[in-house]
Amino acid sequence: MQSFSDSEQRHCCPTQCAPVPTLLFNLLQGSLMKGVRKVVTSRPEAVGPTLKRYLRKEVLLKGFSPGGIDCFVRKYHRDPTVATRVLECLRSNTALLGLCHIPVFCWIVSKCYKELLGCGEGEGSPQTITDVYLMILQHFFQRRASQRNTMGIGWVQEHQDTALHLGQLAMEGLGASCYIFTGTELQKCGVTEEDICMGFLIRSKDLSSSTNCKHYEFLHITMQCFFAALYIVLNNNSDRSTIPKLFQLQDRQQQPGFHRACLGHCLTQQEGALKEANKAAETPNLQITATFVSGLLAQRHRSLLLLSCPGPTLDRKSKQVVTCLSKGIQKHFKSIPRPVEGEKKSMHAMPGFVWLIKCIHEMQDSRIARDTMAKLEVEHLKLTYCNIGPVECTALAYVLQHLRSPVGLQLDYNYVGDVGVEQLLPCLHVCHSVYLRHNNISDEGIRKLIEKGIQCERFQKIALFNNKLTDACTECFAHLLKMKQNFLSLRLGNNNITAAGAGQLAEGLRFNRSLQFLGLWGNKIGDKGAEAIANALKDSQTLVWLSLVDNGVGNAGACALAPLIKNSTLEELWLTKNCITRKGVECLILALESNTSVKAVWLRGNELSPEEVEEMTQREPRLTF
Template identity: 30%
Template sequence: MEKQDVMTSHSDSYIKLLKTNRELLVAHIHNTQCLLDNLLENGYLLAEDVEIVCACTTQPGKVRNLLDLVQSKGEEVSEFFLYVLQQLTDAFVDLQPWLLEIGFSPSQLIQSKTIVNTDPVSRYTQQLRHLGGCDSGFLPSYAQGSERELPLEEVYEDPVLELLGPDDESLGPLSGPPWLLDPDPGVLGGQGEAVLVLGDAGAGKSALLQRLQGLWAAGRLGAELRFFFLFRCRALGGLGAGAALRLQDLLFRHCCFPERGADEVFAFLLRFPRLALLAFDGLDELPSDFDPSRAPDSCSPWEPAPPMALLAALLSGRLLSGTRKLLTARTGTALPRNLLRAKVRLRGFGPLQLRNYARRVVPDRAARERLLQQLDAHPGLGGLCAVPLFCGLVFRCCASLCDTREDSGVLTLTDVYLRVAEVHLRRAQPRSLVQHPARCSAETLRAGRHALRALGRVALRGTERGRFVFGPDEVRVSELREGSAQLLPLGFLRVLPAPGPEPGRRVFEFLHLTLQAFFAAFFLVVDDGVGTRELLRFLGTGAGAADGDTDGDGDSDASTGACHPCLPAPCLRDCISAGLVPSSGKDHLQFTNLFLCGLLAKARQRLLRTLVPAAALRRKRRALCTHLLNRLRTHLQGLPRLQSGGFRQVQAMPAFLWMLRCLYETQSRKVGWRAARGIRADYLKLAFCNACPADCSSLAFVLRHLPTRLALDLDNNNLNDFGVRELQPCFSHLTVLRLSVNHITDTGVKVLSEELTKYKIVTFLGLYNNQITDIGARYVARILNECRSLTHLKLGKNKITSEGAKCLAQAVKNSTSIFDIGMWGNQIGDEGAVAFAEALRDHPSLNNLSLAFNGISTEGGKSLAQALKQNTSLEIFWLTKNELNDEVAESFAEMLKVNQNLKHLWLIQNQITAKGTALLAEALQENSSLTELCLNGNLIKPEEAKVFGDEKRLICF
């Protein structure tokens, strides 16, 4: 009874509350329908009451009528009215601060009532979540039997994501995809709103966005994000220059149109853009003349504008300023820094991700282990699996690839895609008691040659024009040209709703860019009408050169404008006028070149001989190999060269890696041998080229034929353990090997230990910033012990503790050649420092040593100082960012009075005070060899440092 009295006393104020705040409510209630629906649903209003409210023609009038009705029906209805305002935050967002201010807390009776959310904004959010969940539920696949789609939750594995700095330097791995939506300030120093995710073709950029969309649809990305708009730039680019859209049309017609209240939803978006995420997939697939920096200074959200102008205004923040933006693009795509909040590189799969992926898609443990053993037996396939797209193909379509090959050659990407084509052709073949399906690969390709040629014609036409979306007319013409071959049932093309105002119109695209490139290359190889000039045009051949036969193969084209007879005559002119010049760096052209080389490889000739005359295959293959070698020679001659450190150093570019990939696909020993002779340098620098493990296969394919020894710099790439294994054939030539910042683990270091100790010629080994633990440190110690020519070893920023440090220190002690050791950023602690102190004592050759940022404190510091009293070789010693105090400073001061060989001593960012500094300054009076003693970042005040101003070698600030 007492509880009921308290509730009644509290509720007496609700009618008065509505009266005293009447004007506030009239001004901020914009959705009376939602209130009417809930009051009617719970029996607080009758249908006649609703008609009375709706009879008013203005919104303020409707609110006043509704307030009068609610107040007239008593306290419970007034309380419920406030409860609806509180629960439907999207509909009554402006009233939420007021409700918090008055401390509104509904009674249990009111909380038991059902709230029906008919607010357009809330309903649209639910609609987006439902469709987002459906769109992200399955991953399109052309990799396995009759399955056309795979459940994303069952096959998705988070790739390796790496944050990039202003100069594209690595700032370390990210915790996972949700970080991309973190609203914290960016790292690029600008005011941009977008996060740009860069990655190679097939690295999983689209799947990453699909995963984020699925997490958002399931409510696992934060409640503050109400809208997720995902755009495919490939479709936006196909709208045409003459199209014009309003911003509302761009958002709703290309993602999801509200079932009701579109204007209200759009108005909410304009007021609260921070609640929306705009994701643009494939920014590099927009027209080549797209430039977001040229967006108009003013752009109206209500007036029609060209789609590219709207997109530029969105990216620059001139429209919907404050929205979170997520962009994906292929590696090498550049955007103005002022548009970006952060840049992220998508690295694909490392060894751990590969095993996790295997666990997902191959549940049976025995089968999974067999598959992983097969990858170990064929390192080329293991290297390909670092790219998620290729990993899916190898795992789901090519598990039996190694067992079914008719030769024992190396497996290449072309082998994988031929297997994909074979699987789908077998599935599409008619099955009956009379007609048996083809059994071997050659029979399967011959049975499906009409479909393959038709697909190739569509793919080549798109490749020439830089197009990836095809209209129904293009597909229909290609089908009819070859006996009405049915392309769509094969599963290589998928149907999409066409962008634009025409409802029901459909367009088509290949499931992936690499698949389109494969069929374009296939058509160039198998069609009799393709001459060598057209065959090589994407590889840099001069299509506009003199008429006649310039290839020396007896195949003459009539004129520069001559195209394949089955293609429109202006196709080559369209290709050139559209800017798709050879070697333009576009992935679709580069992959076409890659598959062209693979299909014309000698090992493929037996397979394709049933489709192409043997003489034509030999002619095309000869022209291709000659052209590849000429291009490589010309490319190498144009690379920057530098005489440094006794080396003739050549700075290679990413384009060089693409050429090596093409050479590797040919699998011609002669081609590899001739390419190696053209390098003519003893130091090859390939740092920051975004090389992956598969590139190591290509690199080793050429470098194994070098006549001399080589220094190889592969720092700051994505090689991981697969790449190290792929480099095995060329270790016998390498004197310098730089593999820093490459995600290498102990497994990769074990391979290095086994290989480098065979030849014992390595002088420089760089493994900085990898994932090496104490186990890997033991392998490195073996290299130190057995490779007596090793002078430089870089192991900083790994995961080595005191146990690994003890092994390394013992190896350093035994080495008479080691000159420079870098151990910055490990965790060796005092035990490790003591071990290195023992190695330093009387060491004959060690000149540079860095033990910075290693958790070394008093015991370790004093041991190092004592050891240096007996050392006569060390000249540079870094102990930055440790825990050294005045007691250690006193020990180093005593050492400086004895050691007259040390030249640079860095004790930066430790715990030394003015007392320790005074001792060091006093010791410098008795030391004439030391040129600098750095104490920046210690516990020294500016006024205290002035006392030591006369000693120029002592640097305190």
């Protein structure tokens, strides 16, 4: 929680950099964007379509970077040795490292470091969101048990009453969109003082201080969802329709009262009576609950729960989850439109699809993932603007690696980052193309991707527009081009590649005999870089498209590109927004006279007068100004 005081620094300039707390304070105080109405929330997914209709701009803080995770852990643990051990454990477990991209998971891992370090490596270490929450459950129970004796393998059974009491409270709260509870509500659900002392509930200070009645809330909304899921799994008296209804949210969330009906089946009529009948549960919270239900019913947790719930009951509930996931995924597959003649069959996945994929990953059963993907027959899977981060990348890779046919995976405009790239590697062998535009990826993430991509025969295209790439990555791409003689498309636009990087890249281009598309627009390669690229490609018999837009290319670079036009299979050359004058264009015109296969040379935004543009257009109509 961030607190502010009158001594906070005033900040009025929208273009001047400032720390996040300073920006937030001045946004709320009104110094920044004065007169503009603002909505500030720590849970943007809770801002529904009704409110979004009135939003003109969204700004999201996407969580911790790898450096942020390192900083948080070292600040949390005063002992440098402990901090180093925790970080080493995270780096050896990429799935857990991906989860720590989300701050609350980073806090849980730091809080439960003894349990984490005691897990060891391999299957015993946390792999899923459910694993992490079971770890903090064990941590809080262990903390209380250590005052009496140590816990055994049946620690869930030992604290089953507490789990059910808190679970019932969590369920009733979610059904009514209620996250703050009175003492009366706790008493109604059987929550005792000992249950409260476990630490999962905290005093709601703002409300408790203004009235004589104490108010409580869960440590975090996801903790409330987790206890609700525990209640669904451990409660032997729950209605058989509870789980199916929980997974039908994406189809029926618009129906009035559906959420109350969904959760109400877990409770008796008397228990399920809600104080405010007009309140419906928030869909994102129910989806989180369904995700936890999937994870708790995974085979890997069966022995832990078997002492608390009969085996046949666990089997029945597990089969219900698998059936619901299969039906949900198949519904998405059936909605795929037929491709237009001449185009590839593609599927634009919706957020509900990503949620179902995460549920499948929580179950950690490769058979379920394989059976689910058996009927997906598309050549292109599009997941742009879907809030895909490292956690979602882990789940996608776990499921997509079982695809039977190669696919183009488009993840543009998300927040994949270096950690997410590493999580995607297990499914790279089924991807013929990967699109990662605008994803905050650096040289380190690309190094790992290329290292894996070289080993994947099907991998032929990559697009990395608007990331954080520098000259350091071009040596890796040069190696890729040398090693893969079936690679077709490389697009590195709007990064930070200079003439030195272009020279490195040229080393690979010189030996490649397959590349068709090369995009370097929006970099800083200049004349020297253009010369290096042109010399490397002058004998290419495969290149059809080259873009050096907005790269500071002048006459020297344009003249160096003339032999490429003259002798190669090039069809389009993009030189928009550069520094080319009449002298450079004359070289291009001369080269075009020797090659009729070139369709267009784009030259808008160069240093030419209107009279020169008109004259040259008449001389060579393939020049586009």
